Every structure is written in C-alpha cells, then in structure tokens.
Amino acid sequence: MADDEHKPKRRKTKTANDASVVKIGNKTISLSAYLAPEKKPLEKPPSIQEPVATEEPQRDVIKENDPQTQTPHPPKRTTSNGDPSLLKSRKALPIWAHQSEIKASLRGDNDLLLIVGETGSGKSTQVPQFLCDEPWCRRKKAQVQSDTVNVGGMIAITQPRRVAATTLAGRVAREMGTPLGASREGSVGYSVRFDHNVPKGTKIKFLTEGMLLQELLRDPNLRQYSAVIVDEIHERSVDVDLIAGFLKQILSGDKVGRGGIPLKVVIMSATADVEKIQTFFAPHNSRSPVRLLQIKGRQYPVEIKHTSKPVTDIQEALLKQIFDIHLHEPLPGDILAFLTGQEEIESAQRLIEEYCETLASDVPKLLVCPLYGQLSIQAQQNAFLPAKKGFIRKVVLATNIAETSVTVPGVRYVIDCGKAKVKQFRSQLGMESLLAKAISKSSAIQRTGRAGREGPGKCYRLYTSATYDSLKEADLPEILRNDVLGAVLTMKARGINDILSFPLMDFPDIESVEKALIHLHFLGALADDGTITEVGRKLALFPISAPYGRVLLAAREPQYDCLLEVIDIIACITSGDNIFHQLQSEEVREEVEEYRKELYRREGDILTYLTTMQRYAAENADRIEWCKKRKVNIRNMKQALNIRKQLRGICLKEKLLTETPPPDPQPFVPMSPERAISLLKCFMKGFGTKCALLAPDSSYVTIQGKHVVAIHPSSVLHGQKREAIMFLEHVFTQRSYVKKVSTIQADWIVEAMEGH
DNA sequence: AGCTTTCCC
Incomplete structure (x- = not known):
C-alpha cells in the first residue's frame, strides 16, 4: 500500500x-x-476450585516501595499477638509438614542444608521461623583471640531483589506477631539500600544479596549471625555466587574468627537442578553428600x-x-x-x-x-x-x-x-x-x-x-556474562589474594579475570604484586563501579577539586538507565528541546548531567512539574538524590569530604568552561582507556581495539563531529554504540596515561 | 545507519 x-x-x-x-x-x-x-x-467460567493456597506473601507485585501501590488483596489486619488465621494458612503450606525434619537436619554437627522448593512451597517465609528458636540460634559469648565477643543470635536471609526482602519481612513480622513499624522492638527486620528497619531484638533479618556482601567486607566471619539462608540461589546473580563462595569458605574454615561457634547455612533453590550446588558445597573429604530436602510447590x-x-x-x-x-x-x-x-x-x-x-x-x-x-x-x-x-x-x-x-x-x-x-x-x-x-x-x-x-x-x-x-x-x-571487575575487587577487598583459587560454582575465563586484574591495577586498586591498595579498599566501599570510584577519589585531589560535582554526576548516571526520557514525536521533541536547552552543554553528557542535577536540586517550586516539562525521569532523579546523599555520607566518613555540603536548594551557578575541562580530565582518571578519535572518513575509532563506534542517539553529542571523545559505556545493540560521551582533546589521552 | 532485558551495593 x-x-x-x-x-x-x-x-x-x-x-x-x-x-x-x-x-x-x-x-x-x-x-x-x-x-x-x-x-x-463467551461462556461463564467454570467454577474454580478453592485455590490450594500459593501462600507466598503478596510479594513482587509492585516494583517500588510506594505506599500508594497496594496489592490487589490488601494484607489482613493483625493483632499484636499475630493473627490466628495467619497460623492457619501457614499450616496449610507444603513446607509445614517438614518443620521437624528441617530443624533436626541442622542440629548437631551438620551445618548445611539444601532445600529445593517450588513456587508456593512457603520456604522463604517459614524456614527462618522454624529455625530462629533452635538452641544453636542463641547469641553466645565467645573468645576471639583475647577478646570476648558476642556471636550469633540472628538469622540472615538473602533475596535478589529489594521488594522481596521488604515484603517478605513484613509478612513474616506479622506472622510472628511483631508487625514492622508498630514498635521499636520486634523479631523481624530487613536491610536494603536506602531502607533499613531492624528493630531491637530482631531474630530474622531479610536482606538483599548486595547488603550481605557489604556486611561480609566489614565482618568476614558474619559474627552477628547464627545462620545464613540463601534464597533463590538458582537465579545465579554475581552477588549470590560470591556469597556462596564466602559461605563455603566459612563452613570449611577453622571457625576461629567466630570463637569456635559454627555458622549454619541453608541454601534454597526453586529449580530441581541441584547437582551443581550439591557438588559445590560438598566438603572435599566427606563421604556424606550435602543434605537435600525437596518440597513440592503449589501450582x-x-x-x-x-x-x-x-x-x-x-x-x-x-x-x-x-x-x-x-x-x-x-x-x-x-x-x-x-x-x-x-x-x-x-x-x-x-x-x-x-x-x-x-x-x-x-x-x-x-x-x-x-x-x-x-x-x-x-x-x-x-x-x-x-x-x-x-x-x-x-x-x-x-x-x-x-x-x-x-x-x-x-x-x-x-x-x-x-x-x-x-x-x-x-x-x-x-x-x-x-x-x-x-x-x-x-x-x-x-x-x-x-x-x-x-x-x-x-x-x-x-x-x-x-x-x-x-x-x-x-x-x-x-558471572559468566558480566564484566568481572567488580567481583574481583570484592574478593580482593575481602582478603582473597589468589582469585583463581576462590571457590565459585562457575569460574569465568582466566583471560577475563586477567583483564579485570589489569584494569584494577590501572585504576590503582591493586599494587604491582596484585595485593589490594588503600585506593582499592576505598573503591570497594562505594556502591558504584570501580572506574566511577576512581574518578570520585581523583576529584578530591587539588588539581581537580570537584568532588561534589562528580558525586552529582555519578548519582545521575547510576540512578537508572537514563535520566532523560526518549522523545517520541517531532512535535514533543521541539517543545521539550526548548526547555532542555538550559541543561544541554556542548562539552557533552557528563556536563549535561551535572547541569541537570544542579538545576533540579535548585528547583524549589515543583520538581515534578520541572521534570515533566523537560521529560526528565522523575523516578531516576529521586533515586539520584538518594545516591548523592549516600555518596556524600561515605565521603564524609572516609574523610574525603571535610564538611557537610550545604542543603538544597542552592542557587544554580553554571560551571565555567575552565573548570569543565578540569572535571573532564578528572573523569579521564577512570576512563582514560575509553576514548575514540575522529577518523578522516568522519567515523569514530576507539584508541583501544580500534573499533569503529557511533555516538548513541541518546547522547547530546549524537551526530556531532569532534576531534576526540571520551565515553563511559560501549554497547553493541543495533550497531556498536558509545554512550555517556564527552568532548576531549587528543593530548589529554597521553596526559591521562602518563600517571600510570 | 535515530535508541535501551533485568537486578543490586
């Protein structure tokens, strides 16, 4: 047609x-x-039999912890003693029948249990409740070297996602009769980024995998816990693979760091393919396989x-x-x-x-x-x-x-x-x-x-x-699909010197590990002998990737002196996919671009992010309206403010910042072109290898690998020709694209490499 | 030669 x-x-x-x-x-x-x-x-539906209770909590229905977003079936009200009807539905769960089996299997010398439970088995909510009153779960005094310390008392249960951690905690708290938020004391808590709720007396703590990894950096022996339950291990995130490795080491270690008190470990998976996990956790010299409990789901x-x-x-x-x-x-x-x-x-x-x-x-x-x-x-x-x-x-x-x-x-x-x-x-x-x-x-x-x-x-x-x-x-x-830079840094920061001997269920290519080690060395995170440096230790503390962390540390050096600005930029970049919404039609485009003019900078995306954050933070009237006019992603900007606050907090704690920054709103002052140059040079400390030069045929060619790349349409520099560019991301989709692009001068590249 | 699966500290 x-x-x-x-x-x-x-x-x-x-x-x-x-x-x-x-x-x-x-x-x-x-x-x-x-x-x-x-x-x-259309026929009327056949009468449906009473659901066989997929009594998993109403989790995952909603993405954010938005109080507005109620589930279709609002949670039942509970009394302070717990709702008897909750106990009734707990008893109907397939896992309920296995309660004594689960308890028994972790008593005595056995410290490890693998549970396979399909959707609806109730494992996430019930297993921690079964275990938290076990005698081994009490907090004990123990001798570590010459100190008397407390060991145990809590159960950690990890989740891959924030919503799962918080909603499961809410559900279990109600089941136990100590609803979250009702009192300062309670038996259940949770800990996810930007949101912690761990009441006094908490016995069961739900946390995201990333949170437990952070705790592992600060306390390699996980002394506050009597047990760690790893849920949804079948999803095989990098974080859960690292956790599995650390737990295996703790299980097979000498327990000296825990005063001789063992850590119990429960691994839970939803898929029946468990051989790999069993082999992984099986002790070298043991004849007995890892104990396994399989529970039917309700679907x-x-x-x-x-x-x-x-x-x-x-x-x-x-x-x-x-x-x-x-x-x-x-x-x-x-x-x-x-x-x-x-x-x-x-x-x-x-x-x-x-x-x-x-x-x-x-x-x-x-x-x-x-x-x-x-x-x-x-x-x-x-x-x-x-x-x-x-x-x-x-x-x-x-x-x-x-x-x-x-x-x-x-x-x-x-x-x-x-x-x-x-x-x-x-x-x-x-x-x-x-x-x-x-x-x-x-x-x-x-x-x-x-x-x-x-x-x-x-x-x-x-x-x-x-x-x-x-x-x-x-x-x-x-872990086989991602850049292992972060994983290697986490291991090094946790004192694992020989990365190749660290227990992992799947080990990445040696070459990609080597690439990561070289990259970390380039960033100053590793010394020549491969041991972690002070810089590396600091980088591991920040909730951002190592190259961004390196830029952040550089920003405090006197020749750059732009730490607050760098924090603003990194907060924007790591807040979500893109703080700018894609513009659809031509009419919308023209109107929005008019508003966005005050945000866009000719130096590229980094300075555009800075301007956006600074103008957003300076906006005192109506930030939602401000975002709508400019088609800026409100969710991501709110997240960016959270990240900014967190990064500022860590910088204060680590003495990278000497004083608390002034509160919003601050008047907007555009960064001068001179300071902008210095800021971009600061980013070169982390991304000096990610540059491309304009070739005579007016394509861009990367300095490492000589790849032909195109500037992604989401960049303010899309369609523009500059002598040299620095990019923060390189993705192949429809073609080879670079994203988060800034204009640089070719001689900065040499300059950036000289320090190394 | 005009675009992006999903999580997480």
Whole structure:
C-alpha cells in the first residue's frame, strides 16, 4: 500500500471493512480462521476450585516501595499477638509438614542444608521461623583471640531483589506477631539500600544479596549471625555466587574468627537442578553428600501448547494467538505475553488496538497493558489493576520483568515468544552486547508457570516442541556474562589474594579475570604484586563501579577539586538507565528541546548531567512539574538524590569530604568552561582507556581495539563531529554504540596515561 | 545507519 510508505514504522491494519485481514509490514494475514462465523457468546467460567493456597506473601507485585501501590488483596489486619488465621494458612503450606525434619537436619554437627522448593512451597517465609528458636540460634559469648565477643543470635536471609526482602519481612513480622513499624522492638527486620528497619531484638533479618556482601567486607566471619539462608540461589546473580563462595569458605574454615561457634547455612533453590550446588558445597573429604530436602510447590496445572511449525513472524503469530484466546476462551482470564523489548511491545500494542476496533460490538473488549522496566510507575500500574469485571480482557505485553521481578494477577494464558534480550560482556573487546537470544528451558518453564498462579492455565509457546528440546537447560550465570571487575575487587577487598583459587560454582575465563586484574591495577586498586591498595579498599566501599570510584577519589585531589560535582554526576548516571526520557514525536521533541536547552552543554553528557542535577536540586517550586516539562525521569532523579546523599555520607566518613555540603536548594551557578575541562580530565582518571578519535572518513575509532563506534542517539553529542571523545559505556545493540560521551582533546589521552 | 532485558551495593 503506497500510502503507508511515508510512515514505514507505523504498521497499520487494513480498513475496517475487511475485519478478517490484518496487514503487518507488507504482509497480509488472514484472521478469518479465528473469527468464528457465528460469534458464540463467551461462556461463564467454570467454577474454580478453592485455590490450594500459593501462600507466598503478596510479594513482587509492585516494583517500588510506594505506599500508594497496594496489592490487589490488601494484607489482613493483625493483632499484636499475630493473627490466628495467619497460623492457619501457614499450616496449610507444603513446607509445614517438614518443620521437624528441617530443624533436626541442622542440629548437631551438620551445618548445611539444601532445600529445593517450588513456587508456593512457603520456604522463604517459614524456614527462618522454624529455625530462629533452635538452641544453636542463641547469641553466645565467645573468645576471639583475647577478646570476648558476642556471636550469633540472628538469622540472615538473602533475596535478589529489594521488594522481596521488604515484603517478605513484613509478612513474616506479622506472622510472628511483631508487625514492622508498630514498635521499636520486634523479631523481624530487613536491610536494603536506602531502607533499613531492624528493630531491637530482631531474630530474622531479610536482606538483599548486595547488603550481605557489604556486611561480609566489614565482618568476614558474619559474627552477628547464627545462620545464613540463601534464597533463590538458582537465579545465579554475581552477588549470590560470591556469597556462596564466602559461605563455603566459612563452613570449611577453622571457625576461629567466630570463637569456635559454627555458622549454619541453608541454601534454597526453586529449580530441581541441584547437582551443581550439591557438588559445590560438598566438603572435599566427606563421604556424606550435602543434605537435600525437596518440597513440592503449589501450582495449578498449565497446559502447554507448542506450534507445529517454526514461527517466522513473531508479531503475526502473537496477534493470531491473542485473538484466538480472546474469541475462544472464557472470561475472566487475562493474557500475559512475553516479548523481548520496548519496541516490540509498542508495535504489538498498536497492532492489537487497531485490530480491536474492527471487532464486532458483542465481542468483549481487550485492554492492552505494556509492561517493561523503563515505564513509569503509573503506567506499570495498569498491568496490575484488575480489568473491569465482565466484558473486558487484559493483555499484558511484558519483557522478562514479568518472569521473576513482578507478578501480574489474573493471568490464565501465557504466550511465550521464546526469546529474551541478554547482556553479555566481551572482555576481549572491552564492550558489552545486548541482543535477543533464545531463552533456556528453565526460563520457559518459569514463563509457563505464570499462567498457573490463580487457576489452571494455558501456555502457548510460539515455537515448536523440537525447538524447546533444543534449548539450554539453564541460563548462563551472570558471572559468566558480566564484566568481572567488580567481583574481583570484592574478593580482593575481602582478603582473597589468589582469585583463581576462590571457590565459585562457575569460574569465568582466566583471560577475563586477567583483564579485570589489569584494569584494577590501572585504576590503582591493586599494587604491582596484585595485593589490594588503600585506593582499592576505598573503591570497594562505594556502591558504584570501580572506574566511577576512581574518578570520585581523583576529584578530591587539588588539581581537580570537584568532588561534589562528580558525586552529582555519578548519582545521575547510576540512578537508572537514563535520566532523560526518549522523545517520541517531532512535535514533543521541539517543545521539550526548548526547555532542555538550559541543561544541554556542548562539552557533552557528563556536563549535561551535572547541569541537570544542579538545576533540579535548585528547583524549589515543583520538581515534578520541572521534570515533566523537560521529560526528565522523575523516578531516576529521586533515586539520584538518594545516591548523592549516600555518596556524600561515605565521603564524609572516609574523610574525603571535610564538611557537610550545604542543603538544597542552592542557587544554580553554571560551571565555567575552565573548570569543565578540569572535571573532564578528572573523569579521564577512570576512563582514560575509553576514548575514540575522529577518523578522516568522519567515523569514530576507539584508541583501544580500534573499533569503529557511533555516538548513541541518546547522547547530546549524537551526530556531532569532534576531534576526540571520551565515553563511559560501549554497547553493541543495533550497531556498536558509545554512550555517556564527552568532548576531549587528543593530548589529554597521553596526559591521562602518563600517571600510570 | 535515530535508541535501551533485568537486578543490586
């Protein structure tokens, strides 16, 4: 259709007079097979049996700890003695029957237990409660060298995500009759970044994996704990892999640092593939394997349907599947479709909505809800709210955010495209890639399970069963996909000199470890002999990556003298994906760019971030309105202020700052061009290797590796030609892009290298 | 040659 050619991106359905045909790109797809000749009224749903109680707390429903964002089923009120109905539901959990077995298995000399419990088994809430009254869990006095110290008394339980840690803590606190926030004393607490609630008398402390790692740096023996429970180890984050390594060392060590008192360790996983974990924790000289307890979960059955032939066009198959479900399956029952990214979601949404308009009026409406991380909280909220009763069905188009991070209520039908975008660091190239790849079986199973949380469901896989069989069992653990710079620094700071001998369930390539060691040496974090330096020790204390930490330390040196400014910039950069929203249409662009003019600096993104933070902090009237006008991400700016406060706090504690900075709002004073140069040179201390020069053919070529790179469209320098640039990120997506770009002079590169 | 899966200190 020629009239569509001027808008190639906007795919259109055909006119309403031919409702059985959809046009996608240059293809015409017939939907007639799905439009039943006589549109039979949708049946009432069969009466659903009483749910078999997936008595996991209502966690993960909401991303942020926003008091506004209540779960669809608000928590029951409790009395100060605990709600008897809570005990009743606890007893209904599959894990309840194993209580004495779990207690018994950790008494005596056995310090390690592995529990495999599927979704809904209740392990996260119950296991710590089972253990916290055990005799070994009391705080004891012990001799460490010549000191008398307290050892034990608390149980730590780690979670990969903040929301999980805080909501589980809330749930367990209520179950134990000491609700959080009700009193200054209680038996349950939590600790996540920017949010700590550990009442006096806490026996059970939920924390994120990153928090426990920080505690490990300060106390390698974890003396305040009698036990550590590692939950969701199957997710295999870098942090949980490091924790597993440290715990293995503590278990097999001499316990001198704990005054001879053992640390009990419980490892919990949701997937049945446990051999690796068992082998990892098995002591070298032991004949007895690691004790293992397997507990069934409580899920409704989900019927799985594969395609008979490989799918060539995901959008087409998706559209057909959605309308097939919609026209043939009863209400209620929402649809959750897993797609790879924002663009795919947006184009699918357009197609569905356009096709919906052609549906007959007696067909229930479809409400399309996109769901991905960059979406604002309010926009995400739509996906969680129940659709209006009766004549409407919700279709949630999600990235893999809906796989583990959030739970969408009301879903009975899952559509799985079989792919996900995966970040992979290529240490040889010093860059990362972000590309859509086939998911693993375990990921496919996880997606399928999302259909069976509230009743029996169906999962439509947009791939064949042969394709499913060919999938890898599990995803590559993050430690094999990420830059190991941070992991190596954490080990070094925790006193692990010989990185190669550190116990890890999966060990990264030797070359990538070597690259990380060299990089850390370049940053001054390691001495020539590979031992950690004072600089390295400091870097490990900051909640930012080592190169940013190095810039922060340099900023305090007299020739740069820009610590507060560097903190502002790093706070913006590490607050989220991008503090600037992407501008969609041309009209919005023109209007917003007019406002953004006062933020943009010709020196590039670093100075633009600084200006943005300074103007935001100077804004005293209405920061929300200020952000809206400039299309600045409010969530990220609030987060940036939190990070700024935390970084300032650490700098004060570490004596990098001598006095408390003045409170907001401060009048905005633009940084002079001279100081801007000094600031950029300061960033070269951390990113001196990440520069590119303009080649005669006006492409940019990196100084290390000689890669041709393009300035990413999100940069204020996009489309501009400068002699030399410094970039903070290098990602391959559609092509090789550099992000967070600043103008530099070529001779600074030499200057920056001379110090090393 | 105009863009970004998801967490976390």
